[in-house]
Amino acid sequence: MENQLLNANTQKFWKEQYDLDGFIYIPGFLSLDEISALRKELDSLDLNKMPPEKVYYENKERPDTLKQLQHLFNYSPLFKETMFESKFTELANLLLGEKAIGKNMQFFNKPPKLGKPTPPHQDGYYFMLEPQNAITMWLALEDVDEENGCVRYVKGSHKEGMRPHGRTAVLGFSQAMLDFPQESDLQHEVYFRVKPGDLLAHHSLTIHWADGNQSENRTRKSLGFIYYGENAKVDEAAHKFYQEKLARELKEKDSI
Numbered sequence: 001m002e003n004q005l006l007n008a009n010t011q012k013f014w015k016e017q018y019d020l021d022g023f024i025y026i027p028g029f030l031s032l033d034e035i036s037a038l039r040k041e042l043d044s045l046d047l048n049k050m051p052p053e054k055v056y057y058e059n060k061e062r063p064d065t066l067k068q069l070q071h072l073f074n075y076s077p078l079f080k081e082t083m084f085e086s087k088f089t090e091l092a093n094l095l096l097g098e099k100a101i102g103k104n105m106q107f108f109n110k111p112p113k114l115g116k117p118t119p120p121h122q123d124g125y126y127f128m129l130e131p132q133n134a135i136t137m138w139l140a141l142e143d144v145d146e147e148n149g150c151v152r153y154v155k156g157s158h159k160e161g162m163r164p165h166g167r168t169a170v171l172g173f174s175q176a177m178l179d180f181p182q183e184s185d186l187q188h189e190v191y192f193r194v195k196p197g198d199l200l201a202h203h204s205l206t207i208h209w210a211d212g213n214q215s216e217n218r219t220r221k222s223l224g225f226i227y228y229g230e231n232a233k234v235d236e237a238a239h240k241f242y243q244e245k246l247a248r249e250l251k252e253k254d255s256i
């Protein structure tokens with residue numbers, strides 16, 4: 001993978017856009033060859049060897065309804081080198097304004113007709129950080145648009161603090177905003193139709209969501225990369241309590 005980001009002017013532009021809007025869109029961040037290598041690697045993973053709490057299906061009885069994989073860098077050298085000391089890390093360092101620490105690399109899919117909407121949320125609600133300096137990158141592995149569920153943002157929402165969240169029934173997105181949408185959320189909504197290799201990156205306080213997949217036969221595959229700023233401290237006790245509670249609830253409901 002080509003590691004170098006573009007020149008200093010481009011980097012300055014990305015950083016300014018990110019600070020202003022709470023997200024950036026970078027078309028063609030990876031080449032089509034790089035995307036097909038990542039897709040091949042995903043296809044070759046033996047999901048039976050991964051712990052069940054890292055593998056989510058819309059319907060556990062149907063392998064074609066795979067919807068999420070967690071901590072991919074633990075299961076393949078290619079994923080590890082994509083997550084760490086890569087072009088993604090370099091971009092995270094730039095946008096966070098400090099050294100980026102890689103935390104999670106996820107696969108997201110919305111299977112045709114069954115892929116549920118991603119509820120409106122702020123990632124920082126899950127992360128529990130002080131200060132909230134973390135970034136999520138979202139890499140398209142195929143064409144994504146309104147039909148199969150594109151990502152939507154509220155521009156500038158990263159400057160407005162954390163909004164109230166509560167439990168959802170959506171596997172993989174257990175928390176949703178309780179007071180969404182406000183009129184100003186919809187006034188500032190921005191969404192992206194993307195192609196394979198295009199990248200979105202958003203701040204941990206940026207409000208975002210995605211539609212369900214309404215298409216008859218298109219999947220909606222992407223990769224997510226989460227980095228924390230090295231000075232962002234996790235409220236470890238609260239985080240552990242939350243993770244354990246969630247794992248218990250999912251097992252009780254037989255969702256994983």
Ligand SMILES: O=C(O)CCC(=O)C(=O)O
Nearest residue numbers: 108118123136138210224
């Ligand atoms: O893929 C999606 O639908 C949204 C992903 C997302 O919300 C996230 O990575 O924070």
